[in-house]
Amino acid sequence: MARSPAAAAVACLLVAAVLLPVAAAEKAKAEYVKYKDPKQPINERVDDLLSRMTLEEKIGQMSQIERANATTEVIEKYFVGESPDAAVLCCRCL
Numbered sequence: 310m311a312r313s314p315a316a317a318a319v320a321c322l323l324v325a326a327v328l329l330p331v332a333a334a335e336k337a338k339a340e341y342v343k344y345k346d347p348k349q350p351i352n353e354r355v356d357d358l359l360s361r362m363t364l365e366e367k368i369g370q371m372s373q374i375e376r377a378n379a380t381t382e383v384i385e386k387y388f389v390g391e392s393p394d395a396a397v398l399c400c401r402c403l
Contacts, residue, residue, distance in 0.1 A: 343349050344358035359367070369388025383389060 344354040
């Protein structure tokens with residue numbers, strides 16, 4: 310017995326309604342990072358973020374350059390930071 314296009318569309322929507330929330334919940338679990346969680350203590354968030362950064366990224370965060378030189382290429386190549394506060398955080402780990 311062949312299904313009508315409308316019945317097939319309804320079936321697809323029902324399957325999507327069930328599977329999408331499950332997939333989204335699994336993705337959220339897999340992508341949890343402590344430094345993005347405002348409920349965590351600041352020191353733990355900072356330690357988590359610094360543990361994820363490479364030495365090059367930490368050095369880049371401590372580097373301040375003239376705005377005229379801050380091209381996308383320079384920022385991406387040298388991980389140049391834009392906040393003096395980031396430099397203070399990075400000094401903890403060097």
